[in-house]
Amino acid sequence: xxxxxxxxxxxxxxxxxxxxxxxxxxxxxxxxxxxxxxxxxxxxxxxxxxxxxxxxxxxxxxxxxxxxxxxxxxxxxxxxxxxxxxxxxxxxxxxxxxxxxxxxxxxxxxxxxxxxxxxxxxxxxxxxxxxxxxxxxxxxxxxxxxxxxxxxxxxxxxxxxxxxxxxxxxxxxxxxxx
Amino acid sequence: xxxxxxxxxxxxxxxxxxxxxxxxxxxxxxxxxxxxxxxxxxxxxxxxxxxxxxxxxxxxxxxxxxxxxxxxxxxxxxxxxxxxxxxxxxxxxxxxxxxxxxxxxxxxxxxxxxxxxxxxxxxxxxxxxxxxxxxxxxxxxxxxxxxxxxxxxxxxxxxxxxxxxxxxxxxxxxxxxxxxxxxxxxxxxxxxxxxxxxxxxxxxxxxxxxxxxxxxxxxxxxxxxxxxxxxxxxxxxxxxxxxxxxxxxxxxxxxxxxxxxxxxxxxxxxxxxxxxxxxxxxxxxxxxxxxxxxxxxxxxxxxxxxxxxxxxxxxxxxxxxxxxxxxxxxxxxxxxxxxxxxxxxxxxxxxxxxxxxxxxxxxxxxxxxxxxxxxxxxxxxxxxxxxxxxxxxxxxx
Numbered sequence: 370x371x372x373x374x375x376x377x378x379x380x381x382x383x384x385x386x387x388x389x390x391x392x393x394x395x396x397x398x399x400x401x402x403x404x405x406x407x408x409x410x411x412x413x414x415x416x417x418x419x420x421x422x423x424x425x426x427x428x429x430x431x432x433x434x435x436x437x438x439x440x441x442x443x444x445x446x447x448x449x450x451x452x453x454x455x456x457x458x459x460x461x462x463x464x465x466x467x468x469x470x471x472x473x474x475x476x477x478x479x480x481x482x483x484x485x486x487x488x489x490x491x492x493x494x495x496x497x498x499x500x501x502x503x504x505x506x507x508x509x510x511x512x513x514x515x516x517x518x519x520x521x522x523x524x525x526x527x528x529x530x531x532x533x534x535x536x537x538x539x540x541x542x543x544x545x546x547x
Numbered sequence: 548x549x550x551x552x553x554x555x556x557x558x559x560x561x562x563x564x565x566x567x568x569x570x571x572x573x574x575x576x577x578x579x580x581x582x583x584x585x586x587x588x589x590x591x592x593x594x595x596x597x598x599x600x601x602x603x604x605x606x607x608x609x610x611x612x613x614x615x616x617x618x619x620x621x622x623x624x625x626x627x628x629x630x631x632x633x634x635x636x637x638x639x640x641x642x643x644x645x646x647x648x649x650x651x652x653x654x655x656x657x658x659x660x661x662x663x664x665x666x667x668x669x670x671x672x673x674x675x676x677x678x679x680x681x682x683x684x685x686x687x688x689x690x691x692x693x694x695x696x697x698x699x700x701x702x703x704x705x706x707x708x709x710x711x712x713x714x715x716x717x718x719x720x721x722x723x724x725x726x727x728x729x730x731x732x733x734x735x736x737x738x739x740x741x742x743x744x745x746x747x748x749x750x751x752x753x754x755x756x757x758x759x760x761x762x763x764x765x766x767x768x769x770x771x772x773x774x775x776x777x778x779x780x781x782x783x784x785x786x787x788x789x790x791x792x793x794x795x796x797x798x799x800x801x802x803x804x805x806x807x808x809x810x811x812x813x814x815x816x817x818x819x820x821x822x823x824x825x826x827x828x829x830x831x832x833x834x835x836x837x838x839x840x841x842x843x844x845x846x847x848x849x850x851x852x853x854x855x856x857x858x859x860x861x862x863x864x865x866x867x868x869x870x871x872x873x874x875x876x877x878x879x880x881x882x883x884x885x886x887x888x889x890x891x892x893x894x895x896x897x898x899x900x901x902x903x904x905x906x907x908x909x910x911x912x913x914x915x916x917x918x919x920x921x922x923x924x925x926x927x928x929x930x931x932x933x934x935x936x937x938x939x940x941x942x943x944x
Binding site: 397406 | 553578662663664719722723724725726833834836837840929930932933934
């Protein structure tokens with residue numbers, strides 16, 4: 370088993386943290402090999418960010434994802450920049466209010482267009498939980514880590530004060546995938 | 548007991564330094580090395596060590612040299628422009644023979660360049676960055692685990708040789724996070740500097756009567772120790788006697804060269820029957836390994852030679868591998884730096900073993916290689932992908 374993933378967006382959205390949580394879920398709660406490679410720019414907030422995760426039964430050598438099974442994007446700029454490494458037929462999840470997916474992409478990939486940031490703001494009640502909403506969606510869509518393991522990995526990372534808020538974000542995220 | 552951790556390259560450098568006995572760090576934060584300063588700031592005060600953030604990189608390397616003179620294993624860390632600023636201090640540590648570890652998390656350049664992106668373009672700076680003839684040791688870890696083990700080795704070499712040692716990582720490895728199994732603390736080999744065994748009145752800080760690496764006294768321990776960047780005699784005070792200075796300059800270079808077989812470590816991967824030999828170092832070697840695996844699956848006899856220490860370069864080991872190879876492919880994340888050294892080593896068939904009375908002494912046991920030499924180079928801020936190396940393997944196969 371080898372599963373390659375990429376989370377992308379702009380600095381401040383929490384995409385790198387989301388990706389780190391996925392890799393930790395695979396290691397701590399899935400007993401898998403996993404690596405996590407974040408990249409950002411000197412612009413920090415508002416600059417393009419991407420984070421790659423590879424989950425595998427075998428040790429991983431080269432750790433940048435370049436044959437991607439699952440791509441999440443919360444920004445049109447990074448959607449265009451980082452989509453090209455996705456496999457034919459792979460999963461692409463975008464925030465439907467930010468990223469416009471072309472008809473061609475819809476043919477080539479299994480595209481999920483979901484209101485991620487809007488859900489975080491209006492249904493969870495805090496826009497900064499958008500990355501955890503993303504993780505709820507991810508939990509529902511992938512088999513490389515379990516739903517339970519991913520939630521545990523979220524709980525491991527968030528401050529106790531915000532535990533309930535993040536659990537709620539995760540669950541609402543899961544419910545977005547029909 | 549073995550420990551399993553999930554950490555990135557920068558965090559493992561910190562753990563390696565702490566376990567090697569580093570108790571003094573002076574630095575100035577810069578991307579992508581900042582987590583090293585952050586980690587040392589968190590860890591050192593809890594274990595009786597000192598962390599100092601100085602006003603700039605020049606001050607921080609000077610401060611780390613001071614820490615080492617005070618008897619503490621010392622380290623500084625930086626990247627790109629910060630390493631350029633540290634060059635003067637590194638020369639002082641070479642000349643005054645002060646153990647010091649310098650971490651350079653390589654990023655794109657020149658100038659501020661690509662602060663958050665991978666490069667391996669400081670390998671020649673590590674060799675020749677500070678002015679004057681000087682010894683250098685530089686180590687290039689390839690994995691997160693090696694960021695730990697090779698940082699420990701860097702301290703050991705610095706202590707044993709009384710000289711600065713570079714650890715060259717890169718922006719990719721610094722932030723790559725994975726599961727790492729660390730060795731049992733009891734299994735670690737830790738080297739401590741040789742301190743004087745004579746009474747203070749009989750001590751000279753550069754007394755070669757005790758060998759080519761004279762014992763070093765801690766400041767404020769009652770031993771007289773004058774430190775200068777000027778050429779000096781055994782007392783540490785300035786001297787311009789050409790006979791003494793020639794032998795002293797040569798001693799500085801030779802203390803590394805004469806130990807190169809021990810220091811210049813490397814890895815041979817699927818090399819025994821390889822017609823095509825990839826030479827790669829640092830994190831770039833992992834992509835090269837994947838390319839070798841793919842080539843082998845396609846029935847191509849490819850292998851990897853990976854210098855772990857790049858200065859001194861494991862020349863003889865490379866010559867042995869190159870002697871039977873048909874093609875050598877050098878890959879590095881820059882526009883051609885180590886390739887010139889590699890070309891000299893394999894095509895020239897010579898390896899320097901020491902310098903004696905102005906003569907370079909060569910080991911000429913190994914024939915010149917007749918292998919064809921090509922490169923896979925890239926300096927765009929992204930890592931070289933296994934496919935790029937595999938394509939070149941297939942081209943030459």
